[in-house]
Amino acid sequence: MPTFSKNEVVIFEEESIALPAGYRAGGMHCGLKRKKLDLGYIVSDVPATVAGVYTTNIFQAAPLLVTQESIAKENMIQAILVNSGNANACTGEQGLIDAFEIQKEFANELGIKEHLVAVTSTGVIGELLPMDRLKAGIKQILHEEHEDEANFKQAILTTDTCIKQIAVQITIDGKIVSIGGAAKGSGMIHPNMATMLGFVTTDANIAHEDLLYALKEVTNQTFNMITVDGDTSTNDMVLLMANGIADNNQLTKEHPDWDLFMNGLKVVCESLAKKIAKDGEGATKLIEVQVGGAFSTNAARAVGKAIISSNLVKTAIYGTDPNWGRIVSAIGYSGVPIEPNTLKVSIGAFPVFENGLPCPIVEADVKKYLELETIKILVELNQGEYNATAWGCDLTYDYVKINASYRT
Amino acid sequence: MPTFSKNEVVIFEEESIALPAGYRAGGMHCGLKRKKLDLGYIVSDVPATVAGVYTTNIFQAAPLLVTQESIAKENMIQAILVNSGNANACTGEQGLIDAFEIQKEFANELGIKEHLVAVTSTGVIGELLPMDRLKAGIKQILHEEHEDEANFKQAILTTDTCIKQIAVQITIDGKIVSIGGAAKGSGMIHPNMATMLGFVTTDANIAHEDLLYALKEVTNQTFNMITVDGDTSTNDMVLLMANGIADNNQLTKEHPDWDLFMNGLKVVCESLAKKIAKDGEGATKLIEVQVGGAFSTNAARAVGKAIISSNLVKTAIYGTDPNWGRIVSAIGYSGVPIEPNTLKVSIGAFPVFENGLPCPIVEADVKKYLELETIKILVELNQGEYNATAWGCDLTYDYVKINASYRT
Structure with missing residues (x-):
C-alpha cells in the first residue's frame, strides 16, 4: 500500500x-x-x-x-x-x-x-x-x-x-x-x-x-x-x-x-x-462534452446530453469530420434557451463557433485531432455559472452490426 | 380529369x-x-x-x-x-x-x-x-x-x-x-x-x-x-x-x-x-407505429415517438429480428404511465406481448414479415380512447456511411 x-x-x-x-x-x-x-x-x-x-x-x-x-x-x-x-x-x-x-x-x-x-x-x-x-x-x-x-x-x-x-x-x-x-x-x-x-x-x-x-x-x-x-x-x-x-x-x-x-x-x-x-457497442472513441456558463445545472446537463445523444454528431466524429454545425444544431434543439451570440463551441483546443459565426479553422488540424481516442467538445454558454459534463461514443457500422443481430 | x-x-x-x-x-x-x-x-x-x-x-x-x-x-x-x-x-x-x-x-x-x-x-x-x-x-x-x-x-x-x-x-x-x-x-x-x-x-x-x-x-x-x-x-x-x-x-x-x-x-x-x-438516410424500410387506447393524444404520440426513435428498435428491424423486448422497453421509457398488464403489442398481424407476458410466436413467420418494405407496429394501451401514428425507418450501415462523410 x-x-x-x-x-x-x-x-x-x-x-x-x-x-x-x-x-x-x-x-x-x-x-x-x-x-x-x-x-x-x-x-x-x-x-x-x-x-x-x-x-x-x-x-x-x-x-x-x-x-x-x-x-x-x-x-x-x-x-x-x-x-x-x-x-x-x-x-x-x-x-x-x-x-x-x-x-x-x-x-x-x-x-x-x-x-x-x-x-x-x-x-x-x-x-x-x-x-x-x-x-x-x-x-x-x-x-x-x-x-x-x-x-x-x-x-x-x-x-x-x-x-x-x-x-x-x-x-x-x-x-x-x-x-x-x-x-x-x-x-x-x-x-x-x-x-x-x-x-x-x-x-x-x-x-x-x-x-x-x-x-x-x-x-x-x-x-x-x-x-x-x-x-x-x-x-x-x-x-x-x-x-x-x-x-x-x-x-x-x-x-x-x-x-x-x-x-x-x-x-x-x-x-x-x-x-x-467508451465501450459503447461498436464505438471507437470516447466523446466528452463539457458545458459551462449555464444558468442552471439542469440546463448544462440538457445541452450536454443533446450533443452526446445526436446520431449526427456521433457519426461525424466516427468519420473524423469537424462538422461543428451538427453540434450547434443539437444545442439549438436541447430545449435550453440559448443566446446564439454568446455561445462558444470548441472541438478540443480548436474554437469552431463564436459570436454567432463559425471560426476559421484549418480543417486538417481538427481532423487530425478527431483521430484521437478521446474527443472533447467544449461548450461555453456565457449565461451563468453552472456546468456539467456528459460522455458518449461515436456511432459506427459495428453498432448497426451488433444490434441488427444480437437479441437483447 | x-x-x-x-x-x-x-x-x-x-x-x-x-x-x-x-x-x-x-x-x-x-x-x-x-x-x-x-x-x-x-x-x-x-x-x-x-x-x-x-x-x-x-x-x-x-x-x-x-x-x-x-x-x-x-x-x-x-x-x-x-x-x-x-x-x-x-x-x-x-x-x-x-x-x-x-x-x-x-x-x-x-x-x-x-x-x-x-x-x-x-x-x-x-x-x-x-x-x-x-x-x-x-x-x-x-x-x-x-x-x-x-x-x-x-x-x-x-x-x-x-x-x-x-x-x-x-x-x-x-x-x-x-x-x-x-x-x-x-x-x-x-x-x-x-x-x-x-x-x-x-x-x-x-x-x-x-x-x-x-x-x-x-x-x-x-x-x-x-x-x-x-x-x-x-x-x-x-x-x-x-x-x-x-x-x-x-x-x-x-x-x-x-x-x-x-x-x-x-x-x-x-x-x-x-x-x-421511407427515404430516411440509408433506410431500407418504412416503419409505421400505431398507438391506440391512450388517455390523451399527447400520450399516444409520446409512445409512438419513443418506439420510432429507438436506435435499438430501428436496428432490429433492419436485421429482421422480431425483438419485441426493445419495443416494450421503449414504451416503458416513453414517460407515459403504462399499465404493463393491459398493454398489447403486435408486429404486423403477430401479437408479441400481452397480459404482461410475451406471446408465443413462430419466429420464422415474424422474421418473414419483417422482410417487407413497410413494417407496422401496433400498440394498444387499453387506457383510454386516444390514438396516434408515427413513422420512421430502420437504422442501417448506410446511415452511418452517409453521415460519417456528408457535411451538413
Whole structure:
C-alpha cells in the first residue's frame, strides 16, 4: 500500500470491489451463456448498509422489484448475486417467483437471511430463467475455485468488450477507507441508466440516508450523464454497499471529511461511467462534452446530453469530420434557451463557433485531432455559472452490426 | 380529369404543387451543387394567403427569419424561392443580408413586392451563400426552359434519393379544389420538423387564420410524427399557399366541407411525411407505429415517438429480428404511465406481448414479415380512447456511411 497525504484520493486502476476490507467476490459459468462466465457474486463478511438507484423504465425487471423490496426492510444487504445472459424482464409472475427463489437459494448457501441478498440480471428480455442451471450454479459458486474478483467482473458482461473496474483509497479519521467499483454496460445505455449494472463497495462507516444521498448525487453527475444509444433499459441499477469495517467515525454531511468521501466516490463512478461510454457497442472513441456558463445545472446537463445523444454528431466524429454545425444544431434543439451570440463551441483546443459565426479553422488540424481516442467538445454558454459534463461514443457500422443481430 | 363524388378525396400520385389552378414552378442548376439542380421556385398568378410552420431549433437559419418577418406583414405571399446545397444557417448578420438580397432580386424579376417572396435554404450549415452564382441564377430562372414542376422537385433535394410529391382533388361548393405538395428531407429528421422542407399549394379560397389552424393541426399529425435520426434542424419549414382561384365560398371551420378540406390536406401531408420517413438516410424500410387506447393524444404520440426513435428498435428491424423486448422497453421509457398488464403489442398481424407476458410466436413467420418494405407496429394501451401514428425507418450501415462523410 502506498502512503498518501490527507485529502488525497489514491487511484488503483487494477483493483475493484474486493479492495475494501471484508469483501470477497467470484464468478463461474453455469450455462446461461454458451461458454463465458455468467454468474457472479459479491459477499461482505458482515451485513452492509446499502443504497441503490434503479432504472426509470416502467417495465422494471423482476430482480429489480425483488431487490428493492428486500432492501426496503433494513437498508442492509450482505451479498449480491448477478447473472448475465438473461434479464428476467417482461417475465410476469413467474419471473418474480424465480427471482425470489434465486435469492433464497443463495441466502441458504451463505446461511444468511433472504432479504440480505440482492439479485440482479442482464441479458435477453422476455425469456424465463433456466432455473435448473441457475440453481445448480448457486450450489457451486461459493466453492473456492470460483472465488476471484476477476471472475465476477467477467460474469456480469454481455456485449461488453472489456471489464470496467477502479478503486480508490482515502484517509478518514486516520483510517484508510477504500471504495471499489465494477460495472457492465455497452448498449441500451442512456442517461438514467440503461442496461447498466454498477457495483460499488466500501469499508466506510456511514449511515443509510447519507449513503443514499451520496449515491444519488454522484450518479446524477456520472452514470446518468452517459449515453450510447438513447435507450433506457428495464434492468439498470447501481448498488453501493458500505460495511463499516474501516472503522472511521460515522460519515455524515457534517463530518470534516465528507467532501473527501464524495470526491472518492465520484472518482470511482465517473471512471466506470466513462469506461462504459467508451465501450459503447461498436464505438471507437470516447466523446466528452463539457458545458459551462449555464444558468442552471439542469440546463448544462440538457445541452450536454443533446450533443452526446445526436446520431449526427456521433457519426461525424466516427468519420473524423469537424462538422461543428451538427453540434450547434443539437444545442439549438436541447430545449435550453440559448443566446446564439454568446455561445462558444470548441472541438478540443480548436474554437469552431463564436459570436454567432463559425471560426476559421484549418480543417486538417481538427481532423487530425478527431483521430484521437478521446474527443472533447467544449461548450461555453456565457449565461451563468453552472456546468456539467456528459460522455458518449461515436456511432459506427459495428453498432448497426451488433444490434441488427444480437437479441437483447 | 376523373369525375368523382362529393366527400371523395381523389389522389394523384404523379402530380404536385402545379396541379392547383394558378401555380407554376421551375428549377435549374446555378452552381451551389456540383451538377444537380439547386435553385427552384413556385409562383402563383395572384398573391396567395399563406400559413407557415417552422423549426423549433433556437438557431433558426437566416431565410426562416426573413420569411417569417415578410409573411407577418400581410399573411400573403406570391412566390417561394428555394436553394439547396447551402442552408445559410449560422451565418450571422451577413446571412440575413444575403437572404434579404435574394428575396429582393427574385421580387424584382417577378415585378412584385419583396415581402411577397418567401426564401428557403437547405444544405451545409455555416457557409455564406455564393451570392454571385445565386444572383446570376435568379436572373435566368424564370426563363421558359426552366419552368417545369419536375425541376422544382429536383432542385430542393439534398441527400434525398427520390422526389416526394402528391396531389389531391376534392369538390367544395361544386368547384374542384386541388391541393398539391412537394417536400424534401432525408436526414436530420425528427418530430418538429428537422431539415425538412414542405411546400403545399391549393387553389382553395380560405382565410389566413383558418389556413394556419389547418396547417398546424395537420402538421402535428403528419410531419411532426416522423423521425429519421432524432435531430431537429435549423432550417425546417412547411409553407401552405392558398390563392383562392378555385372560387369556392370561403372555407371556415363552419363551412359544411371543412372536414373534407382538412381530410384532403391531411392526405397530402401524410403522404409526404411517409415518403420522407421511407427515404430516411440509408433506410431500407418504412416503419409505421400505431398507438391506440391512450388517455390523451399527447400520450399516444409520446409512445409512438419513443418506439420510432429507438436506435435499438430501428436496428432490429433492419436485421429482421422480431425483438419485441426493445419495443416494450421503449414504451416503458416513453414517460407515459403504462399499465404493463393491459398493454398489447403486435408486429404486423403477430401479437408479441400481452397480459404482461410475451406471446408465443413462430419466429420464422415474424422474421418473414419483417422482410417487407413497410413494417407496422401496433400498440394498444387499453387506457383510454386516444390514438396516434408515427413513422420512421430502420437504422442501417448506410446511415452511418452517409453521415460519417456528408457535411451538413
